[in-house]
Amino acid sequence: MPTLPALYISHGSPMTALTPGRVGERLAALATQLPRPRAIVMASAHWLTHQPAVGGHAQPPTIHDFGGFPQALFDLQYPAPGDPALAEDIAARLAAAGLPAQIDPRRGLDHGAWVPLRLLYPQADIPVVPLAIQPRLGPAHQFALGRALAPLRGQGVLLIGSGSITHNLHDAGSYAQGKDAPYVRPFIAWVEQRLQADDSAALLDYRQRAPYAAQAHPTDEHLQPLHFAMGAAGGEALGAQRIDAGIEAGFLAMDIYRFDGAARAG
Structure with missing residues (x-):
């Protein structure tokens, strides 16, 4: 079975x-390049917990965790199945790594x-297991979560951090569109440079080292899924490839x- 990449x-x-x-174009193209995951x-920035947690629902409901948007958005569903057995496996791997998780x-x-x-997968026919992020435990903790689960990539499991x-x-x-906040491009350029250099230490300490870190991320939860995906790379060599999907608003x-x-x- 081919080893899948990890994604952010x-x-x-x-x-x-x-x-x-x-971003839709980029993700659709990416899906055609990947072996089909089992x-x-x-790991989403919108499931935040104090301790590791994994979703064990056999048919996870679609959560509309927002307000003030058109009804058409609330009508959308993503009826992918869950995988309770995989959730149990994940919890066991995290426990073995000293990261006990609740299901x-x-x-x-x-x-x-x-x-x-x-x-990525509009047919919603691939089982999905949600994984929580723990912002207060910091980037190194999310990196450790990814590292503990990295072997699943060789078993046909696609590990994704979403932020x-x-x-x-x-x-x-x-x-306005086309007029970007002054911190955006310096910050994303720094992230790309550090990822290409396999400089995980700098990225884990981005608050102190990255330009405009506080402006780019007043809170950490939307970047920490990147640290999860870095850990899921499985080693010192990240093999990072940036896919530019533009800047919105x-x-x-x-x-x-x-x-x-x-x-x-393993």
Whole structure:
């Protein structure tokens, strides 16, 4: 079975589901390049917990965790099955790595999960297991979560972190399309340079080292899925490849990354 990459996806606004734009094109193209996964593990910036948690629902409901959008968005569903056996396996792997996780049998798929998955796999016929992010435990913790699950890539499981490469909602409405916030391009350029250099240490310490870190991410939860995907690369060599999906509304950079670092099955 071919080893799948790990992915980091900037999921953007919930409206991406209705107006996919460039990110939709990029994800559709990416899906054609990947071996078909047997299952997907989705670590979303919109499931936040204090301790590791994994979704064990056999048929995860579609969560519309937003307000003030058109009814057409609330009508959308992503009826992918879950995989309770894989959830048990994930919990066991995390426990073995010193990261004990609870299984939540009721958790569904929030918009950080189902919006990009609709663009990658619109048939909704691949089982999806949601994984929580724990922002207060920091980037190194998310990296450890990814590292613990990296061997699943060799077993046909696609590991995805879903967030946003820049995410400062205070700037919503402040910039017109084509006129970007001044911090966006320096920040995404720094991230790409550090990923290409396999400089995980700098990325885990991005708050202190990255230009405009506080402006790009007033809070950490939308970048920490990147640290999960980095850990899921499985080794020092990340094999990072940036897929440019543009900048939305002048402040949301929509970068996608695939990580092809080696990860043995186990």
